[in-house]
Amino acid sequence: MKSRLRIPGVLTALVLVFLYFPILVLVLNSFNASKYGSSWEGWTLRWYRLLFSGESRDIWESIQRSLHIAIGASLVSMVLGTTAAWVLHRYRTRLQKVHFGLVYLPIVAPDILMGISLGILLITLGVDRSLETITVAHITFCISYVALAVLGRLQDFDESVVDAARDLGATWWQAVWRVVIPLLAPGIVAGGLLAFTLSIDDFVITFFVKGVGLDTLPLKIYSMARHSRQMPVINALSTLMLTFTFVVVWYVQRHARPALRG
Amino acid sequence: MNEFLVFEGVTKRYGDFYAVRDVTFEVRQGEIFALLGPSGCGKTTLLRMLAGFIEPDAGRILVDGKDVTGIPPDKRPVNTVFQSYALFPHLTIRDNIGFGLKMARRGKAEIAAEVDRMLDLVDLVEHADKKPDQISGGQKQRVAIARALVNKPRVLLLDEPLAALDLKLRQRLLVELDEIHDEVGITFLYVTHDQTEAMAISDRIGVMNRGRVAQIGAPAEIYESPVDSFVAAFIGDTNFLEGRVIERLGDEYSLVAIEAMGEIRVYNDREISPGDEIHLSLRPEKLSIQTSAPAATDEARNAIEGTVEDVIYLGALTRYWVRTGERRLAVERQHSRFLLDEKPPTWGDKVWVRWRADDGYLLRDFAPEHAEMLSLPAETE
Ligand SMILES: Nc1ncnc2c1ncn2[C@@H]1O[C@H](COP(=O)(O)OP(=O)(O)O)[C@@H](O)[C@H]1O
Numbered sequence: 001m002k003s004r005l006r007i008p009g010v011l012t013a014l015v016l017v018f019l020y021f022p023i024l025v026l027v028l029n030s031f032n033a034s035k036y037g038s039s040w041e042g043w044t045l046r047w048y049r050l051l052f053s054g055e056s057r058d059i060w061e062s063i064q065r066s067l068h069i070a071i072g073a074s075l076v077s078m079v080l081g082t083t084a085a086w087v088l089h090r091y092r093t094r095l096q097k098v099h100f101g102l103v104y105l106p107i108v109a110p111d112i113l114m115g116i117s118l119g120i121l122l123i124t125l126g127v128d129r130s131l132e133t134i135t136v137a138h139i140t141f142c143i144s145y146v147a148l149a150v151l152g153r154l155q156d157f158d159e160s161v162v163d164a165a166r167d168l169g170a171t172w173w174q175a176v177w178r179v180v181i182p183l184l185a186p187g188i189v190a191g192g193l194l195a196f197t198l199s200i201d202d203f204v205i206t207f208f209v210k211g212v213g214l215d216t217l218p219l220k221i222y223s224m225a226r227h228s229r230q231m232p233v234i235n236a237l238s239t240l241m242l243t244f245t246f247v248v249v250w251y252v253q254r255h256a257r258p259a260l261r262g
Numbered sequence: 263m264n265e266f267l268v269f270e271g272v273t274k275r276y277g278d279f280y281a282v283r284d285v286t287f288e289v290r291q292g293e294i295f296a297l298l299g300p301s302g303c304g305k306t307t308l309l310r311m312l313a314g315f316i317e318p319d320a321g322r323i324l325v326d327g328k329d330v331t332g333i334p335p336d337k338r339p340v341n342t343v344f345q346s347y348a349l350f351p352h353l354t355i356r357d358n359i360g361f362g363l364k365m366a367r368r369g370k371a372e373i374a375a376e377v378d379r380m381l382d383l384v385d386l387v388e389h390a391d392k393k394p395d396q397i398s399g400g401q402k403q404r405v406a407i408a409r410a411l412v413n414k415p416r417v418l419l420l421d422e423p424l425a426a427l428d429l430k431l432r433q434r435l436l437v438e439l440d441e442i443h444d445e446v447g448i449t450f451l452y453v454t455h456d457q458t459e460a461m462a463i464s465d466r467i468g469v470m471n472r473g474r475v476a477q478i479g480a481p482a483e484i485y486e487s488p489v490d491s492f493v494a495a496f497i498g499d500t501n502f503l504e505g506r507v508i509e510r511l512g513d514e515y516s517l518v519a520i521e522a523m524g525e526i527r528v529y530n531d532r533e534i535s536p537g538d539e540i541h542l543s544l545r546p547e548k549l550s551i552q553t554s555a556p557a558a559t560d561e562a563r564n565a566i567e568g569t570v571e572d573v574i575y576l577g578a579l580t581r582y583w584v585r586t587g588e589r590r591l592a593v594e595r596q597h598s599r600f601l602l603d604e605k606p607p608t609w610g611d612k613v614w615v616r617w618r619a620d621d622g623y624l625l626r627d628f629a630p631e632h633a634e635m636l637s638l639p640a641e642t643e
């Protein structure tokens with residue numbers, strides 16, 4: 001009886017070790033004086049200093065690029081995804097079923113397929129590669145996530161409040177701005193955050209649509225990882241990103257959720 | 263006269279289906295006008311055409327002499343209390359009520375004062391800063407009413423405002439609504455499928471059936487003089503009798519042979535002549551029941567002999583089903599005296615059912631399917 005109960009516990013422990021042990025090693029290695037991280041040679045902050053020195057300027061440039069793209073892509077897809085969700089929810093024609101399929105496709109389609117096809121499209125059109133082409137490529141899949149998040153929110157959206165707003169003298173735009181958007185905001189924001197995280201760590205699609213010298217952070221890290229002497233700097237960068245993520249998630253849990261609940 | 267709100271040949275079609283068909287009627291300034299009809303008869307469609315959410319396919323709607331068709335909902339001088347309340351869940355009660363004034367770009371101080379006045383009117387002062395999901399259904403309804411009234415609309419539209427509430431609360435809010443109406447003096451157009459609600463609150467009622475207005479009149483008029491079998495059956499219960507006119511008895515009465523029942527006298531509510539086929543509506547409470555044979559009947563009274571087939575005690579009254587020949591009559595008897603003082607008729611008793619000839623009402627139209635709307639069929643075989 002007791003031994004049977006132990007199995008789930010052991011499994012959980014194994015999974016946790018498997019998931020978090022590498023991260024723990026990474027964090028420790030970012031403070032490891034050893035260049036190769038195969039053995040412990042004492043504490044150091046050298047890699048952090050290196051990360052913030054002029055030598056790592058291209059890392060920071062890639063971070064800037066990634067932020068630029070992620071912010072642009074999530075803002076645009078918040079607008080387009082929300083309107084797509086609204087239309088999908090409101091009109092249930094056969095054409096809308098096709099529309100839903102199109103919105104859903106980027107979520108299930110393999111990234112490599114999207115990457116290659118977008119790459120070919122850019123070549124065919126003869127478009128110069130720039131941050132904007134990457135942003136547009138990211139928007140194509142971010143829209144879908146925002147649309148699904150907003151569709152979820154629309155499930156329990158009582159449309160008569162729009163009529164009520166119009167009845168009380170609001171123009172169509174006022175009704176959208178003062179009633180529809182505030183009520184859908186949790187879905188729009190959730191979709192936008194999801195889009196932001198998906199965009200900022202996208203590798204495959206970016207790989208196919210980026211131009212020479214336009215590495216985003218994931219691509220930059222990949223090219224650095226091929227030269228093992230730069231590994232410790234990557235560890236330091238990853239540790240900082242991890243800390244940042246934890247702080248943001250903690251803050252959101254702590255403050256934003258109760259505020260959304262009203 | 264003071265026809266304030268006018269519907270003129272208003273029609274709305276969905277494909278081949280007429281949701282509202284050639285509806286014409288007038289509402290007077292300051293009155294409570296009820297649109298009464300079964301679910302699906304087109305009440306909401308009519309209301310939404312007045313509010314501006316749907317445009318009619320034909321006809322016009324005038325408010326205070328001005329044609330409002332084609333004007334968007336936010337520019338019409340009417341406000342609506344929606345069936346589902348439709349309160350803004352993200353705003354406080356205060357901001358819900360102030361929404362219309364804010365849209366009208368009124369000053370902050372003015373809005374606050376008006377909202378306070380409304381909160382006071384609907385007795386919600388202590389809930390002003392709550393959100394809609396923190397108050398009860400009855401309170402939400404009052405917020406919806408305040409939110410509409412604060413804009414001082416020319417007409418207040420109410421779409422089944424009490425339908426979602428339980429009976430006791432419904433009765434209380436009905437009284438409150440009536441008081442609010444007295445206080446603000448605004449014209450109310452009140453949509454409901456509940457005839458007691460319509461009777462209780464309105465000055466006049468328009469009875470709707472299948473997209474058309476069947477009859478318009480004061481509650482008593484509709485109840486006492488229904489034009490057809492639909493109105494008679496929808497407003498309260500009744501007995502339908504069908505027969506053929508035998509002869510005129512002077513100016514006022516005619517002698518009619520009722521199928522499977524015998525000869526009775528009816529009041530000439532309209533011009534009839536011997537040989538005409540007629541349909542009569544006879545309300546159960548107009549009939550009286552007695553166990554002894556009546557003395558010689560006068561010209562204005564009818565007496566029919568029968569057997570008590572069923573007795574249903576309903577508290578304030580008792581309903582009897584009396585079999586006469588092949589059909590049954592519903593009779594209702596008020597208990598004005600304590601029941602045990604006398605011996606009431608009971609199952610199997612031989613009784614006489616009596617009524618005044620002018621208590622039956624001659625219907626202009628009759629359709630057999632309307633008899634099925636009654637609580638129990640008149641024939642059992
Ligand atoms: N948008 C629509 N499309 C098709 N039929 C509709 C539409 N709106 C209403 N109807 C039909 O019109 C009739 C009247 O509806 P409604 O005005 O809501 O009735 P009521 O409010 O009296 O219950 C109903 O039979 C309904 O099915």
Ligand SMILES: [Mg+2]
Binds near residue numbers: 302
């Ligand atoms: Mg309705």
